[in-house]
Amino acid sequence: MAKVKLRKGEHKQAGFLAKNYSGTVPLLELDDGTLIAECTAITEYFDALDGAPTLTGRTPREKGLIHMMNKRAELELLDAISVYFHHATPGLGPNVEIYQNAEWGLRQRDKALKGMEYFDAILKRQPFVAGEVFSMADITVIAGLIFAGLLKLPVPAECEALLAWYARMQERPSVKNRVTMSRTSAASSAACAAS
Amino acid sequence: MAKVKLRKGEHKQAGFLAKNYSGTVPLLELDDGTLIAECTAITEYFDALDGAPTLTGRTPREKGLIHMMNKRAELELLDAISVYFHHATPGLGPNVEIYQNAEWGLRQRDKALKGMEYFDAILKRQPFVAGEVFSMADITVIAGLIFAGLLKLPVPAECEALLAWYARMQERPSVKNRVTMSRTSAASSAACAAS
Numbered sequence: 001m002a003k004v005k006l007r008k009g010e011h012k013q014a015g016f017l018a019k020n021y022s023g024t025v026p027l028l029e030l031d032d033g034t035l036i037a038e039c040t041a042i043t044e045y046f047d048a049l050d051g052a053p054t055l056t057g058r059t060p061r062e063k064g065l066i067h068m069m070n071k072r073a074e075l076e077l078l079d080a081i082s083v084y085f086h087h088a089t090p091g092l093g094p095n096v097e098i099y100q101n102a103e104w105g106l107r108q109r110d111k112a113l114k115g116m117e118y119f120d121a122i123l124k125r126q127p128f129v130a131g132e133v134f135s136m137a138d139i140t141v142i143a144g145l146i147f148a149g150l151l152k153l154p155v156p157a158e159c160e161a162l163l164a165w166y167a168r169m170q171e172r173p174s175v176k177n178r179v180t181m182s183r184t185s186a187a188s189s190a191a192c193a194a195s
Numbered sequence: 196m197a198k199v200k201l202r203k204g205e206h207k208q209a210g211f212l213a214k215n216y217s218g219t220v221p222l223l224e225l226d227d228g229t230l231i232a233e234c235t236a237i238t239e240y241f242d243a244l245d246g247a248p249t250l251t252g253r254t255p256r257e258k259g260l261i262h263m264m265n266k267r268a269e270l271e272l273l274d275a276i277s278v279y280f281h282h283a284t285p286g287l288g289p290n291v292e293i294y295q296n297a298e299w300g301l302r303q304r305d306k307a308l309k310g311m312e313y314f315d316a317i318l319k320r321q322p323f324v325a326g327e328v329f330s331m332a333d334i335t336v337i338a339g340l341i342f343a344g345l346l347k348l349p350v351p352a353e354c355e356a357l358l359a360w361y362a363r364m365q366e367r368p369s370v371k372n373r374v375t376m377s378r379t380s381a382a383s384s385a386a387c388a389a390s
Contacts, residue, residue, distance in 0.1 A: 021313055022270055028259070036259040038266040044252070045259030057239070064223070064231040064240030071233040075217060104299045118216055 009096040039143075040070060043136050055136045062131070069122075069130040069137035076115030077144035084109035085151055112148065113156070120159035127165075142169050146178065204291040234338075235265060238331050250331045257326070264317075264325040264332035271310030272339035279304035280346055307343065308351070315354035322360075337364050341373065 004010045004025050012023050020027045020037040028036040028045065036042055047053045057063030088105025091097040119141055122129060129137040145155060145166055155163055169175050199205045199220050207218050215222045215232040223231040223240065231237055242248040252258030283300025286292040314336055317324060324332040340350060340361055350358055364370050 022267060030256070034256060034260070036263050038263045040266060041259045041262035044262045045255045048252075048255035048258050057243075060240045060243035061225070061229060063243050064236045065229070067236035067239045068231050068233045071235060072217060099302070101296065101299050101302075104296050107294070107296075 007092050007096070009092070012096060040136065066130045066135045066137050070140050073129065073137055073140035073144060076118060077112055078140055078147065080108040080112040080115060081144055081147050081151065081153065084112065089151065109153065112153065116155050116159055116162060120162035123161040123165045138169065142175055202287050202291070204287070207291060235331065252330070261325040261330045261332050265335050268324065268332055268335035268339060271313060272307055273335055273342065275303040275307040275310060276339055276342045276346065276348065279307065284346065304348065307348065311350050311354055311357060315357035318356040318360045333364065337370055
């Protein structure tokens, strides 16, 4: 595993951009040199390896719902928070944030706060973001909420179903490790979000 | 099939938003009432129905590459063009475009033009966007170029590989029908793009 120094802007420099045009982490490099970027794509790869997908859907209906809710978690939460971070806060610092559009960033922050209310409504009626089973869509909402927490955008107290779900998610070993990682660098949760 | 009048803003009104929070078309409603929004999710559903996916990947490596390139086609082309349309042109008209951020829109237009150069470089070395086979990623680039054409953002003449690929894609019956549909309304290509 190679680390990329986000605050130094390594992910926006030619060496990294040659491997991932979009300049985002994480990036998976297979033994044969194949490069796979984008969280959803990396999840698709790993989830398919043993022929028994659990995170991306077993049936056509599950696949459709999981991909819809994952995309919604990106649009309404994770990407919105990322744009807020990069455009309406100091973000990764002046060496990286060469262009900022604060008005757009603040608007995306408001979109993310509405997104929390949306996912609260969803989790009032079902145990997981895409239905009855844990999926990639839960992971994307978790990433969004970790990132929001680092930026001091807490989930509103009235979003009780979202907070109860999040408390359950915190018990998962992968989330515990992730939270520890994130605390070492506010930048790391920016990993999956579009610039 | 129910039509949604985009220029009247039907996709931003309560009745439609109750079915699709993100307020975008298309939206698939199954016989059991299940609602699936987002192009990628709808494609996942249909592609999985017969147990032999062709558009979303057969192997783990194909799945990873297709989802990566599809996301890149959204980020670097289709979504960028959509933001340009909604923010730096009259878009769907004053009843729908209640908030516009022209500076952001123009920046996304420039991103889309760079995206065309990126896909040109990709198609110089492989026959399809995600590799050796036609996939969902090709469809997303096609949608981006149809939308760009309607907005008078033509592919630069020096992008010869992209133009040659696009000419091949135009021969596909689905693309021919799509182009005909799009000409009836500049709005329809906004269908799949995030707001």
